[in-house]
Amino acid sequence: MQRVVLFDEDDPLVLACGRSLAPVEVAYATYGTLDADRSNVVFVCHALTGDAEASGPRGWWSTMVGPGRPIDTDTSFVICPNLLGGCAGSTGPSSLDFPPLAIADLVTVHRALLAHLGIARVRTAIGGSMGGMQILQWLIDAPGQVRDAVLVCASSRLSAQNLALSHVARRAILDDPDFHGGDYAAFGVRPDRGLATARRLAHVTYLSEPGMAEKFSRAEPAGWADVDDAARWLGPAYDVERYLEHQAAIFLKRxxxxxxxxxxxxxxxxxxxxxxxxxxxxxxxxxxxxDSDWRFGTEHSVAVAAGLRAGGLGEVVEEVVASPWGHDSFLLDVPEYLEAVRRFVAA
Amino acid sequence: MQRVVLFDEDDPLVLACGRSLAPVEVAYATYGTLDADRSNVVFVCHALTGDAEASGPRGWWSTMVGPGRPIDTDTSFVICPNLLGGCAGSTGPSSLDFPPLAIADLVTVHRALLAHLGIARVRTAIGGSMGGMQILQWLIDAPGQVRDAVLVCASSRLSAQNLALSHVARRAILDDPDFHGGDYAAFGVRPDRGLATARRLAHVTYLSEPGMAEKFSRAEPAGWADVDDAARWLGPAYDVERYLEHQAAIFLKRxxxxxxxxxxxxxxxxxxxxxxxxxxxxxxxxxxxxDSDWRFGTEHSVAVAAGLRAGGLGEVVEEVVASPWGHDSFLLDVPEYLEAVRRFVAA
Known part of the structure; x- marks a missing residue:
């Protein structure tokens, strides 16, 4: 992973909210080799909780990005930065003094990174969920800079239900007594209970109901009917409960x-x-x-495609892939999906 | 509202988990007049957060139960108790020393209340969501005691997603520092943050995505793009966020x-x-x-109906009602639904 300061006090990042931010440091990883005419660049935008490590054995998108994968690092030069606002090497909030951000601000930083690397155009920009939103904003903010955009389960406008689910999660963090108005670092604590609640809830929305049914045994734990101790009875027991606890625990570490x-x-x-x-x-x-994504389902992608066509983009290809794994599908080895991306980027 | 002690130390309630509970007091309301041959009894089972006050201007089910309503208090004698385990007058937990419960235990108490009132049979038993589950259990535990059962958006077996959502909510309560292992009353506090999280999440699952879209403006609050204060930016602003905050606040009071x-x-x-x-x-x-219920959707009712038929119930009528309001529909003035209940109970 590499780091670079893209904005400093002399040249601060002017944000959509009007405030300026400096310094802005970005952590990023690259994979593959930039060709002589700088025409093989692929830019990967990560989603909510991703980081720069898109590929490799520990990479969060190694199904998509790597040697011989749809984003082929044998032939492409792949750039993946940690987002502005993130917590894996790039500048992010350490208190509520940090200014509000917008998707457009993230894109401004992506473009500054590209300029720093001496690259004018991107052959392919790809991202899922919030990653796709950044690429959509990029197509609007800098027409022509991205040739091929791959937007996977993205949205151009959240539904009220989307807003509501995010509010529930945020409120759990804000209400955690260890949040201390955002100054938890100064108190030497972390609002782990609230963040764990947010992550558990998110995982429910990342899977589909049938996907959960397929993945987890629904049978009650052995001896469950005879449990006479309420503390034990109320604690995690079913497979899906243990899964959520595991996901929350590993999330808190990262x-x-x-x-x-x-x-x-x-x-x-x-x-x-x-x-x-x-x-x-x-x-x-x-x-x-x-088809089973209920966080950003097909209706969101239909709206994205319609907006792109209305805006005059040269070509818009729509695909709906069958998968039981809901929103999580974009990170998984779903052959039809990976093949669709491979076909599109090779065209 | 009336109260009665149905089980005491000499005659404790033996629970499904094997432990005994005494005393068991039940708060209940009645509406209408019992006829001479005690043949006009309607038993109402409330859902998760209901109480005995089913009818009247402040009643939680006044769309269904009242003079001239589908459950007509001009001609029926309606009994609605607060559930065992509830917090509106009936015996419920005040610490984790309280034993684990089962739906069957709730039904045992319903039947004891009926015996106390000198009533042998129920013409109609009706309930939505967890209320319907109690009636399903009743049909099994005491065949013939309930003549007509009305089970609205009930379930005979939760899905993994159902389990997961409930786990997220419970865990938020258990993790609230003010929970104190269930002994919060002794500390003079209440785990309001955790309970509020649970309620916000529940409300998201009680509405459907299209219902939420119809009910709440999705437009961003005025001036939102220029908000430069993060504490304000992160707080409730959109209509649906304010709705969830309101629902949480009134829930904590009751x-x-x-x-x-x-x-x-x-x-x-x-x-x-x-x-x-x-x-x-x-x-x-x-x-x-x-049709828009995703907490206990039609697939749950299909399973309930199939189980009742397989068990030999005399007649099983299935209805799927169109409504945008999701699980919440069972409490609302949805004419097709109310008419279906009216038709069934009049037959």
């Missing part, structure tokens, strides 16, 4: 509550087509969703 | 965290058809669901 607050909140106001957009007719997009 | 834990947990192990059942061929059931 993620920060303030980043969670900021990066969920930036999605709520995202509405890039609201004012009408003018896109580059030389660019193309693959807009892909999964 | 409900107790221990009751919430116990009454959600009893649903998880509910699986009354698991061992095969023998039902009364003289009884009938209406099994009704709503």
């Amino acid at each position: 993620f920060d509550a303030l980043s969670y607050l900021y990066l969920t909140r930036i999605m709520d106001a995202f509405d890039p087509f609201a004012g009408g957009v003018v896109l580059d007719p030389g660019s193309r997009a693959l807009v892909l969703s999964f | 409900f107790d965290a221990l009751s919430y834990l116990y009454l959600t947990r009893i649903m998880d192990a509910f699986d009354p058809f698991a061992g095969g059942v023998v039902l009364d061929p003289g009884s009938r059931a209406l099994v009704l669901s709503f």
Whole structure:
């Protein structure tokens, strides 16, 4: 992983909210080799809780990015930064003095990183969920800079239910007594209970109901009818409960509550087509969703594709892939999905 | 509202878990007049957070129960108790020394109340959600005691997603520092943050996504793009966020965290058809669901109806009612639904 300061006091990042931010440091990883004419660049935008490590044995998207994968690091030069506002090496909030962010701010930083690397254009930009939202904003903010966009289970406007679920999660963090108004680091604590609640809830929404049914035994634990101790009875017992506890525990080791607050909140106001957009007719997009995704389902992708077409993008390919794994599908080895991306980026 | 002690030290309630409980007091309300041959009894079972006050201007089910309503208090004698384990007058947990409960225990108490009132048979038993589960258990435990059963958006076996959502809610309560292992009353506090989280989450699952979209403005609050103060930016702003905050605040005034834990947990192990059942061929059931309900959707009602038929119930009528309001529909003025109940109970 590499780090670079992209904005400093002399040249601060001017945010959508009007405030300035400096310094802005970005951690990023690259995979593969940049070719001589700098034409093989793939930019990967991660989702809410990702980081720069997209590929490799510990990479969060090694199904998609790697040697021989749809984003082939044998032929492409892949750049993946940790997001502004994140907590894996890039500048992010350490208190509520940190300014509000917008998806557009994340894109401004991506473009600054690209400029720092001396790259003018991106052959392919790809991202799932909030990663796709960044690429959508990018198509609008810098028409022509991205040739091929791959937007997987993204959204151009959250539903009221999306807003509600994020609010429940954020409120659990804000209400944690260890949050201390965002100054928890100064108190030497972390709002782990609230962040764990947020993560458990998120995992329920990342899977589908049938996917959960397939993944977890529904049978009650052995001897359950005879449990006469309420503390034990109320604790995690069913497979799905233990799964959520496990997911929460590993998440606490790698993620920060303030980043969670900021990066969920930036999605709520995202509405890039609201004012009408003018896109580059030389660019193309693959807009892909999964049939069991109920966090950002196909109706979101339909709206994304319609907005891109209305804005004049050169070509918009829509795919709906069958998968029982809900929103999580974008991170998993779903052959039809990976093949659709491979086909699109090779075209 | 009336109160009666149904079990005492000399005659304790023997629970499904094997422990005994005494005393067991029940708060209940009645509406209408019992006729001479005691043949006009309607028994109402409330859901997770209900109480005995089913009818009247402040009643939680006044759309269904009242003069001229589908459950017509001009002609019926309606009995509605607060559940065992509840917090509105009946015996419930005040610490984790209170034993684990099962749906069957709730039914045992309902039947004891009926015996106390000198009533042998119930013409109609009706309930939604967990209320319907109690009636299902009743049909199994005492074949013939209930003639007509109305089971609205009930379930005979929770899905893994159902289990997961309840776990997230319970864990938020258990993790609240003010929970104190269930002894919060002794500390003079209440785990309000955890209980509020549970309620916010529940409300998201009680509405459908389209229902939420219809009910709440999705537009961002005025001036939102210029908010430069993170504490304000992260707080409730959108209509749906304010709605959830309102629902949480009023819920805290009327409900107790221990009751919430116990009454959600009893649903998880509910699986009354698991061992095969023998039902009364003289009884009938209406099994009704709503097309937008994703907490206990139509697939749950299909399973309930199939189990009742397999058990030999005399008649099983299935209805799926169109409504955008999700699980909440069972409490609302949805004419097609109310008419279906009216038709069934009049037959």
